[in-house]
Amino acid sequence: MFGLALLDVVVIAGYLLGITSLGIWAGRRVRGTKDFFMPRKFGKSMMMMHAFGTGTASDQAVVVSAGTFKNGLSGIWFQWLWMFNTPFYWLIAPIFRRLRANTTADVYRLRFGFSVSVLFAIVGIIGLAVKIGLMLKGAGALIDAGTNGAVSSSIAMPVVAVLFVIYGTAGGLSAAILTDYIQGILTVVFSFILLPSVLQAVGGLPGLRETVNDPQMLSLVAPDKIDLLFIATFALLSLIGIVAQPFIMGVCAAGRTEMDGRFGFVVGNLIKRVCSAAWAVTGIAGLAYFMQEGLAVDDSTSDRVFGQMAQTFLAPGWLGLFVAALLAGVMSSCDSFMISASGLFTENLYRPLRVGRSEKHYLWVGRIAALIIVSAGLWVAFKMPNVISGLKTWLKIAPMLGVAFWLGLFWKRFNAAGAWASTIAGFLGWLGMSFTKLSEPIQILTYLFLSIVVGVVASLLSKRPIAENVERFHGLIRTPVAAGEKLTEPCQLPNGCEFGTRPMFFTGTDFEFPRPSKTSVVGFLLASLAVAAMISGFKYLIG
Numbered sequence: 001m002f003g004l005a006l007l008d009v010v011v012i013a014g015y016l017l018g019i020t021s022l023g024i025w026a027g028r029r030v031r032g033t034k035d036f037f038m039p040r041k042f043g044k045s046m047m048m049m050h051a052f053g054t055g056t057a058s059d060q061a062v063v064v065s066a067g068t069f070k071n072g073l074s075g076i077w078f079q080w081l082w083m084f085n086t087p088f089y090w091l092i093a094p095i096f097r098r099l100r101a102n103t104t105a106d107v108y109r110l111r112f113g114f115s116v117s118v119l120f121a122i123v124g125i126i127g128l129a130v131k132i133g134l135m136l137k138g139a140g141a142l143i144d145a146g147t148n149g150a151v152s153s154s155i156a157m158p159v160v161a162v163l164f165v166i167y168g169t170a171g172g173l174s175a176a177i178l179t180d181y182i183q184g185i186l187t188v189v190f191s192f193i194l195l196p197s198v199l200q201a202v203g204g205l206p207g208l209r210e211t212v213n214d215p216q217m218l219s220l221v222a223p224d225k226i227d228l229l230f231i232a233t234f235a236l237l238s239l240i241g242i243v244a245q246p247f248i249m250g251v252c253a254a255g256r257t258e259m260d261g262r263f264g265f266v267v268g269n270l271i272k273r274v275c276s277a278a279w280a281v282t283g284i285a286g287l288a289y290f291m292q293e294g295l296a297v298d299d300s301t302s303d304r305v306f307g308q309m310a311q312t313f314l315a316p317g318w319l320g321l322f323v324a325a326l327l328a329g330v331m332s333s334c335d336s337f338m339i340s341a342s343g344l345f346t347e348n349l350y351r352p353l354r355v356g357r358s359e360k361h362y363l364w365v366g367r368i369a370a371l372i373i374v375s376a377g378l379w380v381a382f383k384m385p386n387v388i389s390g391l392k393t394w395l396k397i398a399p400m401l402g403v404a405f406w407l408g409l410f411w412k413r414f415n416a417a418g419a420w421a422s423t424i425a426g427f428l429g430w431l432g433m434s435f436t437k438l439s440e441p442i443q444i445l446t447y448l449f450l451s452i453v454v455g456v457v458a459s460l461l462s463k464r465p466i467a468e469n470v471e472r473f474h475g476l477i478r479t480p481v482a483a484g485e486k487l488t489e490p491c492q493l494p495n496g497c498e499f500g501t502r503p504m505f506f507t508g509t510d511f512e513f514p515r516p517s518k519t520s521v522v523g524f525l526l527a528s529l530a531v532a533a534m535i536s537g538f539k540y541l542i543g
Contacts, residue, residue: 036172049181054251068284081238112408
């Protein structure tokens, strides 16, 4: 059936029935938009698996395995480019939790005004639709290859979309976080299930090295393809953009405390880095297998290599578990992205125009918006040429508004005019650079620099931002979250609370640079050591 053994079908059906039932059950507890978009009630383990599940999907396995299949082990940087940013997540998470917002657009509204929040919401929705399309594209390619074409990607993509829409629209972010726990475990299984069989088939790591005997293919840096400038530039791009990814608000702020978000964001992403290493080795081992078997090695094969290895090496039952884990990987991310995009539309575009409606009304608007956004993502998936090009496009959307966030965080003089100018300059620079023959890293550095300079100049040539809003923005960030806080409005302290204070650098100026706490310093250093150990360990493993 569908190119799968009966046992495989039973395993997949069991997973789908169980995860959908869990999501619908979670939906019974949703009473309003706060429950749907930002529940703020989960502990460290749930937040860890939510960060891992949201940030990790099967399309990424396709990207990394395809990248290593074509470029060698340096292809791991298509996901490891976030590696160097991981210690900064320890610092970012409490900022987002303390802002006490339902969506990231709420933050932009506080800091820059309504027009910039609308801009963020529109760009954020488009970016999330592209990301959903990217993940569906990767899942479709894997299912197509894993079933040997019996289930085509054109059938697989809409089916996967329908599945996460069912429980996601019922339970919102609570359902996403609950299901992410199970789906995160399955994603780890998905990441490692192929590796032993493929390595054994090529004679282990020694056989791999003997078959793929080009030193560049076994290097983490490929001078002609993925070099140090490429890695550093995309790492910078992702750090600037991570704060403007709408789903990061849920990843950081849906926990009960700041530490829940910190721990979850950092540890969940470190788990992802380990899985990325497994995808990379599977991709290069797949190349060795193709070479040993005399199979065609070309660009058309790369997107299918991960799924084809599954179809070749996994026995009945195991293949079903692989497909179930594949579905878990894409569904655990898409559900969160769908809810984030729906929140942007409902809370930041629709609610301001339709004030005073019931919570039930806004809840249904959010559910309908989720369905429309996923439909747009599905359209993107069918139009997208391949997963690597889709990833590069998606990576370049959020940083255009990320520049405004970072400048607004550290410089009080930065205003709405600067936010608009930097965003427009970034997009125009991106468009203009695409017609040049400059390398991709140089293009990125050029339009990022242009975005920053134009934003600064526009701010200096226009009125200062509203002082009260700027002070409230920074006052929230200075005020730790108390246990059991009850919030009534976004970006507001609970009734009776006062803004906190903390030691600052450059006091009496327009610059806002707080002195880091001991918790921040120790956590940052430990995360940095973990990153260094992971890179060193991987280099040692591959010899």
